[in-house]
Amino acid sequence: xxxxxxxxxxxxxxxxxxxxxxxxxxxxxxxxxxxxxxxxxxxxxxxxxxxxxxxxxxxxxxxxxxxxxxxxxxxxxxxxxxxxxxxxxxxxxxxxxxxxxxxxxxxxxxxx
Numbered sequence: 703x704x705x706x707x708x709x710x711x712x713x714x715x716x717x718x719x720x721x722x723x724x725x726x727x728x729x730x731x732x733x734x735x736x737x738x739x740x741x742x743x744x745x746x747x748x749x750x751x752x753x754x755x756x757x758x759x760x761x762x763x764x765x766x767x768x769x770x771x772x773x774x775x776x777x778x779x780x781x782x783x784x785x786x787x788x789x790x791x792x793x794x795x796x797x798x799x800x801x802x803x804x805x806x807x808x809x810x811x812x813x814x
Contacts, residue, residue, distance in 0.1 A: 732760075755797035 712720070739753070747753060759774045780795045 751799055752795065752797045 710717070755777050759777045762770060762773045762777065778797055781798050
């Protein structure tokens, strides 16, 4: 494993001074999303592949070790390179679709 110490020119204090408030806001936005998700009137996506990837990525954030961004990027990426017959509104899923779990808009596209 490569040694990643001393590869950032800023000190930890400088990083906190420069970026803490921005990242605090991002964490609050994530917390608000999770609160809304749990309060949803229709609880129909608790095991959705995107939410599973989201939870896995959150776990990676608190694990020690280098390359958190790379590890999270891999979890939050669709590794399927096959072209889709029908694209959804976002043109990507943002996580790997598990064969047993298709997105709701895949069913709509197949019916059209």
